[in-house]
Amino acid sequence: MSVKRDSFSVSITVGAYGSAFGAAAVAADFSVLQACLLSLLLFSGASQFAVVGVIAAGGTPINAIATSTLLGTRNGLYGLRLAPLLKLRGWKRVLAAQITIDESIGVALAQKDEAQMRKGFWYTGFGVFIFWNLFTLAGALGAQSIGDPSAWGLDAAVPAAFLGLLWPRLSDRKSWVLAGFAILLALSLTPFVPAGVPIISCTALAIIIGWRK
């Protein structure tokens, strides 16, 4: 019972965030169809916002793809952790891969036994998928029907959405130090290199900080 309740509450709360994504994408000149395809096919919040954020900042598509992909690497590591638990083959593995995201793994790992963990993964994965996509469409249509995105604060909604995704990750001192340096590096590079490059350059900082324990 409680695994269902956990899954549902996570799905609806996170799903609602999809409206911010849909609106942000349209404000950055993506079409409603493109916004919806990102939610259906890419389906990983931070990576989706990254595609929109890099393009909105004037970056190239290659840069957007690279930034989004680097943000998605953790989903691969989640899959690695889940595989022995789910033990899936064929099309079920394809489905499970698509819904391997922060939330499905988070709810799964919070459960006590393996049967509950599997339920938590599937319920949350599908739940977030459904609500995230519905809300993306709503947000995209909403943003399409309004005029100047700045007049509605949509240009600030993008960095605010990133901040909401970042905040729970600032759990230790190293992360705060890294965040501080990332701001300095990204902004000091901005006037000198093509748009989008300052963002992906900060990967180097993650490698430096993570190199030693």
Add this chain to the structure above:
Amino acid sequence: MSTFWIAVIGSSALAFVIKFVGASVPETFLSNPRILRINTFIPVALLTALIAVNTFADKTKLVLDHRALGIAAAVTLLIAKAPFPVVVLGAALTSALAYRYI
């Protein structure tokens, strides 16, 4: 093909490849502690850079405008433990008001 379509299709395809490979390969070098640590830091570095650039840059120029006030509102709301949708709405509202009146 337009910039937008390349970004949409390319990022979606690679996102799925990563998810599927993770679910399919045996635990090898990927479970090396150094790789795991770097992997947890990558989102922190990239999300922070995205916030900085989307708040203080206009293409390749540094600017201080209504978006900075929006982000200040978001930080305040996060410190006050507001739920995420409230944070985003608060930032948007603050930025919109600043854009209109300042």
